[in-house]
Amino acid sequence: MSLWLPVLLALLISALGGLYLLGAFRRRRPKEPPLDKGHIPWLGHALDFRSNSVEFLQKMQRKYGDIFTVLLGGYYFTFVMDPLSFGSIVKEAKSNFDFTHFAKQLVARVFGYHSLEDEHKVLETSNKHLMGDGLVIMTQAMMENLQNLMLHSIGTVKGQKEWQYDGLFHYSYNILFRAGYLALYGNETVRRMGSKEKAKEFDRVHSEELFNEFRKYDSLFPRLAYAVLSPKEKLEAERLKNLFWNMLSVEKTTQKDNVSRWIFDQQHFRQEQGMAEYMQDRYMFLLLWASQGNTGPASYWLLLFLMKHPEALKAVKEEVEKVLKETNQEVKPGGPLINLTRDMLMKTPILDSAVEETLRLNTAPVLIRGIMQDMDFKMADGREYTLRKGDRIAIFPYIAVQMDPEVHPEPHQFKYDRFLNPDGTKKADFYKNGKKVKYFTMPWGAGLSMCPGRFFATNELKQFVFLMLAYFDFELVNVEEDIPPIDQSRWGFGIMQPAHDIQFKYRLRF
Numbered sequence: 001m002s003l004w005l006p007v008l009l010a011l012l013i014s015a016l017g018g019l020y021l022l023g024a025f026r027r028r029r030p031k032e033p034p035l036d037k038g039h040i041p042w043l044g045h046a047l048d049f050r051s052n053s054v055e056f057l058q059k060m061q062r063k064y065g066d067i068f069t070v071l072l073g074g075y076y077f078t079f080v081m082d083p084l085s086f087g088s089i090v091k092e093a094k095s096n097f098d099f100t101h102f103a104k105q106l107v108a109r110v111f112g113y114h115s116l117e118d119e120h121k122v123l124e125t126s127n128k129h130l131m132g133d134g135l136v137i138m139t140q141a142m143m144e145n146l147q148n149l150m151l152h153s154i155g156t157v158k159g160q161k162e163w164q165y166d167g168l169f170h171y172s173y174n175i176l177f178r179a180g181y182l183a184l185y186g187n188e189t190v191r192r193m194g195s196k197e198k199a200k201e202f203d204r205v206h207s208e209e210l211f212n213e214f215r216k217y218d219s220l221f222p223r224l225a226y227a228v229l230s231p232k233e234k235l236e237a238e239r240l241k242n243l244f245w246n247m248l249s250v251e252k253t254t255q256k257d258n259v260s261r262w263i264f265d266q267q268h269f270r271q272e273q274g275m276a277e278y279m280q281d282r283y284m285f286l287l288l289w290a291s292q293g294n295t296g297p298a299s300y301w302l303l304l305f306l307m308k309h310p311e312a313l314k315a316v317k318e319e320v321e322k323v324l325k326e327t328n329q330e331v332k333p334g335g336p337l338i339n340l341t342r343d344m345l346m347k348t349p350i351l352d353s354a355v356e357e358t359l360r361l362n363t364a365p366v367l368i369r370g371i372m373q374d375m376d377f378k379m380a381d382g383r384e385y386t387l388r389k390g391d392r393i394a395i396f397p398y399i400a401v402q403m404d405p406e407v408h409p410e411p412h413q414f415k416y417d418r419f420l421n422p423d424g425t426k427k428a429d430f431y432k433n434g435k436k437v438k439y440f441t442m443p444w445g446a447g448l449s450m451c452p453g454r455f456f457a458t459n460e461l462k463q464f465v466f467l468m469l470a471y472f473d474f475e476l477v478n479v480e481e482d483i484p485p486i487d488q489s490r491w492g493f494g495i496m497q498p499a500h501d502i503q504f505k506y507r508l509r510f
């Protein structure tokens with residue numbers, strides 16, 4: 001008899017422990033934000049959040065207002081939906097809100113990469129190569145690789161005088177991915193290939209292959225991040241990861257020419273820290289993901305919005321022609337390729353505004369920080385809440401600010417000059433409740449984890465559109481066709497993708 005008591009007790013304790021883990025006992029404490037655990041233990045609202053984050057969060061916002069806590073897959077997330085209160089999250093000390101711990105977990109699951117202790121420091125020191133003076137070199141490399149991919153058949157018999165047909169999403173993503181990859185990870189050496197032409201051809205073929213595999217991983221990605229792949233898809237994801245680790249390995253990269261300083265430094269620092277080489281290879285893929293997953297889809301939206309808004313297309317085209325003229329360059333048959341420099345790209349306020357507007361409409365990252373200790377949190381209007389250690393705090397700027405009709409009137413409309421003042425300078429004054437909103441659009445995130453590639457990415461987008469306008473005529477095959485809807489499964493990961501492609505045609509202008 002007496003033997004049963006410990007067994008029963010043990011069972012009881014583990015059952016209670018289980019319930020505790022499932023969150024059954026969590027109650028809202030005084031001064032905490034409204035709490036909604038949903039009906040499913042542990043998962044909470046994870047399924048609704050995953051199937052359409054925007055719809056779910058809008059529903060919660062209507063119900064609870066601009067701060068609330070929801071259970072998502074074992075974690076309690078406090079969402080702050082008031083843009084005027086973002087500053088106190090973004091700028092909060094690391095001892096209160098931590099970004100790295102959460103990011104490390106995700107990166108380990110999705111990329112199999114186990115971080116260094118001072119991982120983020122390494123990133124911060126290399127990032128200078130993507131900004132300022134570093135950008136002059138990156139712009140040059142990007143331009144040469146873009147021209148290799150877009151214009152290589154100029155002057156050949158095949159030429160491109162005839163209309164070429166392609167899916168716009170496929171074309172834009174393909175070109176930007178491959179050119180960005182070559183500019184960052186280097187290109188094939190003339191030494192190994194025998195001639196410059198052969199080396200260039202190798203780059204074109206090899207980057208195409210990489211792109212095709214990348215797209216497969218890309219489409220598995222949201223479900224991989226939510227850990228809901230089928231066994232077969234899991235195998236495929238493993239295969240792809242191994243393929244990328246191999247294709248981007250340190251061994252292969254060191255044989256390339258013109259590897260960017262950004263990539264070079266990252267690899268070099270890790271080597272010096274004594275990281276195993278296979279782990280460095282994994283990191284190379286992580287960087288490929290961060291650097292190439294967003295810019296291609298963004299370029300698709302940008303070109304599509306321009307095609308759908310002739311007044312915007314006209315304004316941007318005039319700007320491009322003006323900049324070319326000012327630098328005494330002209331696109332003509334048999335003439336030299338244009339030399340599109342960083343300086344030229346700093347004289348395009350209209351294109352800048354069109355890029356910013358495109359990102360406002362279609363970039364939807366979720367910013368997450370771990371709450372490191374029990375703390376007080378003050379909203380901009382003075383309301384005070386307490387937050388619990390171990391929970392997470394999250395911002396979803398797409399709903400909270402980018403689509404707020406008070407900050408951005410007619411938020412679903414593409415207005416190419418939304419970010420321009422009447423005098424043609426960059427506009428940065430946006431208001432809510434009569435107060436100036438500092439974070440009026442946040443495609444790059446903010447604070448410590450803000451995208452270090454934002455200047456380079458903006459440049460890439462502008463270069464691509466610049467070259468398209470300078471060299472090609474292009475239009476939708478069916479000009480009446482509507483803009484394809486957004487694929488709802490990717491909210492929270494960055495730039496959105498369309499649910500399906502749209503056909504367009506292009507041909508050389510001369």
Ligand code: HEM
Binds near residue numbers: 123298456
């Ligand atoms: C339109 C293109 C792009 C968009 C919309 C974008 C967006 C973002 C966002 C929202 C984050 C922050 C995620 C967070 O707060 O957790 C991020 C991080 C990052 N991005 Fe970008 N990005 C773009 C292009 C690029 C490019 C071209 C590069 C590199 C050349 C790059 C490199 C990175 C890196 C390394 C991080 C991680 C930063 C960290 O952990 O501190 N991104 N990006």
Ligand SMILES: *[C@@H]1O[C@H](CO)[C@@H](O)[C@H](O)[C@H]1NC(C)=O
Binds near residue numbers: 140187190203
């Ligand atoms: C490799 O890229 C550089 C720019 O980074 C460019 O100058 C060079 O022409 C490219 N080489 C080949 C063989 O395409």
Ligand SMILES: *[C@@H]1O[C@H](CO)[C@@H](O)[C@H](O)[C@H]1NC(C)=O
Binds near residue numbers: 141257258
């Ligand atoms: C690319 O690398 C080759 C070989 O090292 C070098 O001759 C060339 O100047 C580099 N190009 C650029 C744009 O850095």
Ligand SMILES: *[C@@H]1O[C@H](CO)[C@@H](O)[C@H](O)[C@H]1NC(C)=O
Binds near residue numbers: 339340341
């Ligand atoms: C383009 O212009 C820049 C700056 O004027 C110059 O340094 C560079 O060599 C030029 N590139 C080519 C390919 O002419």
